[in-house]
Amino acid sequence: MRWEAFLERVQERGEYTTAQEAERAARVVLALLGAHLVGQVRAELAARLPETLALVLLNPLQAAEPLTAERFVHATAAWIEGATETTAVWDIGAVLSTTADAAGDDLMERILFQLPPGYDVLFGRPQPGRRP
Template sequence: MSANRPSWTDLAEAVQDAGQYMTTAEAEHVLRVVLSALGDHVTGEERVDLAQALPEEAARIIASRIPLNRHLSAPEFVDTVAARIDGATPATARWHVSSVLSVLPELVGDELVDRVLAQLPSGYALLFGKAELVPMG
């Protein structure tokens, strides 16, 4: 799996394109903040698999976080990102979050993203650029 890892540059450029950021540095800053927030929530095999699928620097960011005892709702998640980026509003923070998370399915695969989403409260799928998964019953 690690042989297919994207590079940090590939990941940052994908985020820069998705978010239409003016500089790679801005995209990298947003990438670090959003990945650290994501690392607060992903646990178990999905955490390990996500870290293995991402570039080493991204994997370190996720692995350095201690998962929270409770999952935040998608709006609360966006609010935590807003609090970590100077001058961010809820609307710009949602843009930042989506700019990072929406590039992950293509880079790490839909199957892994779906497993990560299964751990999170409803509402996160849209942040990953995916339709909300509704259990069939």
Template sequence: MTAPRTPAPAEAPAGTRPAWAALVEEVREAGRYPTRAEAERVTRIVLSALGGHVIGDERVDLAQALPEEAARVVASQIPATRPLTAAEFVDSVAARIEGATPATARWDVSSVLSVLPSLVGDDLITRVLDRLPSGYALLFGRADLTPAA
């Protein structure tokens, strides 16, 4: 008689938050970062910047859907006094990363934000994007379709 199978430590029961390590690994793969430490550093910086710009129910729902460590990073930010355009957002991230250029910061931002839809769901990302100025969709890996004037 064989013993019943017990879940591996990496398996999470249905309905629980994803693991921080899984998020960082997705970012590492998406951004092709050579080390987990670099991917983790970039993830913290980008989520920190995002946390100041997502407000209201979307901020609460995003924090609840993210791994606990990521949720703390998002929720601990003071809301921005004015919304930044997508380009200004990327520039604000560049200012937080030593040696970053706008191009490398855009890569970093997209590497983090593009993994969020599969992690937290497309519906929540759509709600987040509806609250942000236009231009952020591309950072989340989506087409930025705007109606013709």
């Protein structure tokens, strides 16, 4: 997906007034996500993102342990200046739903397999029978 198209979708979904706000959210969320994905799955997702964001995903913020979906929201709020947990959920949804569109169903299934329960909802793709 092209840089402009990705950011336009994030900006639209996040209802950001500027592309800079969308970019800030995308960089933080993808940097945190990158710490939780490994191997071929992370490489395949990076290949489907704009180059700048692929590099963010491949050079993630360090995580000592996998974050639950709830802790992922807390971490996002901590990394985005002025964010609250409520706005972080909004930021995450805008970025991860756009990321899910770029990834496609097969790759998303493999991504969600690597993540703790609850991330399916953050990606805007709740899985039947899975509880957050």
